[in-house]
Amino acid sequence: MTILTIKTQALSDQKPGTSGLRKKVKQFQKKHYLENFVQSIFSAINCPENSTLVVGGDGRYHNETAIQTILKMAAANGIKRVLVGQNGLLSTPAVSNLIRKYGCVGGIVLSASHNPGGPNGDFGIKFNASNGGPAPEAVTDAIYTISKSISEYHICDVVDVDLNAIGKTQLDDMTVEIIDPVSDYQKMMESLFDFDAIRSLFATGFTMKFDAMHAITGPYAKAIFEDCLGAREGSVINSKPLPDFGGCHPDPNPVYAKELVDHMFGDEASDFGAASDGDGDRNIILGTGIYVAPSDSLAILTANAHLAPAYKEGVCGAARSMPTSMAIDRVADKLGIPCFETPTGWKFFGNLLDAGKITICGEESAGTGSDHVREKDGVWAVLLWLNILAVTQKSVLEIITDHWNAYGRNYYSRHDYEAIDKGVAEALMSGLRSRKNTLVGTKQGDEVVATVDDFEYHDPVDGSIASKQGIRVIFESGSRIVFRLSGTGTDGATLRVYLERYQDVDSDLALETQTALEAIISAADNIAEISKLTGMSEPTVIS
Ligand code: VG1
Ligand code: CO
DSSP: OOEEEEEOOOOSOOOOBTTBEEEEHHHHTSTTHHHHHHHHHHHHHTOOTTOEEEEEEOOOTTHHHHHHHHHHHHHHTTOOEEEEEEEEEOOHHHHHHHHHHTTOSEEEEEOOTTSOOSTTSEEEEEEEOTTSSBOOHHHHHHHHHHHTTOOEEEEEOOOOOOTTSOEEEEETTEEEEEEOTTHHHHHHHHHHSOHHHHHHHHHTTOOEEEEOTTSTHHHHHIIIIIIITOOOTTOEESOSOOTTGGGSOOOOSTTTTHHHHHHHTSTTOOSEEEEOOTTSOBOEEEETTEEEOHHHHHHHHHHHGGGSGGGTTOOSOEEEETTSOTHHHHHHHHHTOOEEEEOSSGGGTHHHHHTTSOSEEEETTTEEEETTSSSOOHHHHHHHHHHHHHHHOOOHHHHHHHHHHHHOEEEEEEEEEEEEOHHHHHHHHHHHHHTHHHHTTOEETTEEEEEEEEOOEEOTTTOOEEOOOOEEEEETTSOEEEEEEOSSOOSSEEEEEEEEEEEOTTSOOOOOHHHHTHHHHHHHHHHHTHHHHHOOSSOSEEO
16 A cells, blocks of 8 residues: 655644634635644644544535545554444544543544534534543644644545445555444443333323434434334434535524424424534433523533432532533532533543543533543433433423522523624723723622633643633622633634523522523623624624
């Protein structure tokens, strides 16, 4: 076999964001663009001898083309074996499981997660380390540094591998194993949850609607919910992964998962509704006529995890990303366990999970997970909910109302201002930073600003520091506003404004969320001058 060494030009725009490198498909199709980044990964990890790598993606446009290139480059860079999901498909949590189960050096995930796909959409690539989790910042920094000075890459001159044929093929010294994307993942889920109890729940006529949004979870959801657990046929909708996600936006929020939300609020609503995103790591949960805010879902899962076999000994610790609501903190308090606050992005949970400091963690952006893998896991969250519903025999509405009655309610919402000019977004953030001190003590409607800071995380395990992770404005009442810029978008900049107000058990817990947050919403505009600077009178997405 011929290994070619190809000359290339270094690029300056390959800095991984919150979750890998995300760009327009058209960018990834440019000559050497993908190759430069893939070589930077292989050079950064130095491919130890006899290494196995996992490769798979969410099926979006360009997935298979990229996989063929990666396989040829892996062979040229001395990788011994690669596990690839059939037709190039693997959900992000399934990749994490395979890396851990088969002792792999790491995995390459091809996905831009919740971003739209298709020839004019987005593509992405992410490296996960041998613990199964997104590479920590030290590794992504090393990859970025190499990408800025790379001058050549290595690739084998061989024909494409048939990604459809389950089984082994040789690419010279490297074995490519095409595997069923679902079976290992399903086995893991069966080991965590009480499948018999969930089966009995469906046998009573309990109904569910799961929206796979034409993305990766379709095959997983069909196999697990319908074929294995007995949810009635048709419970999983939009189940076929499509390269352009059917022209939709595979972001499970009330705006983009409208079909599901309309169903759950309609006359024929199911007992339980859920959806996942492009790469299968997120989840939203609904009951009949009710949407469960992801931060509430995280708190509820933590409080009830012991009802599932895997967590029957209890939860040793919990963590949330900083902008996620503090509902989980109250649960941790009651359980007498620590609750860590990390920057946005799953990579920051990895050390805490590896060190055994936490069992459950999550983010407001519809990501929940546990120590079973090192990624957030959409289908896992749905199964934990089902397990809890099966054991308690309560409805989603009862579970959530009981929770608020026990802990009070953290009214919470995120307002996104998408595709704003980068310069404007940066000016808005630096304006906020410069006003940090003068804001303290000011009156914003009925609220008085108590503290303002720029969140900095000191990792308690390896001591690494991540600074400038978002501006927190905390009011004397305990209400909060957080401002940060997204690290996953590809069109201009996205400003995220996170709004939170706590109401204790003796107050009104049934307000409409946006109404409950009205005063804080206008304070946010006043503090950050959002409408003045962006010219936008309303957010693009409210979740
Ligand atoms: C967003 C979310 C963040 C999540 C990240 C990756 O990042 O806010 O919570 O970890 O996406 O999730 P940002 O930087 O755009 O706010 V996924 O499912 O897109 O891999
Ligand atoms: Co995702």
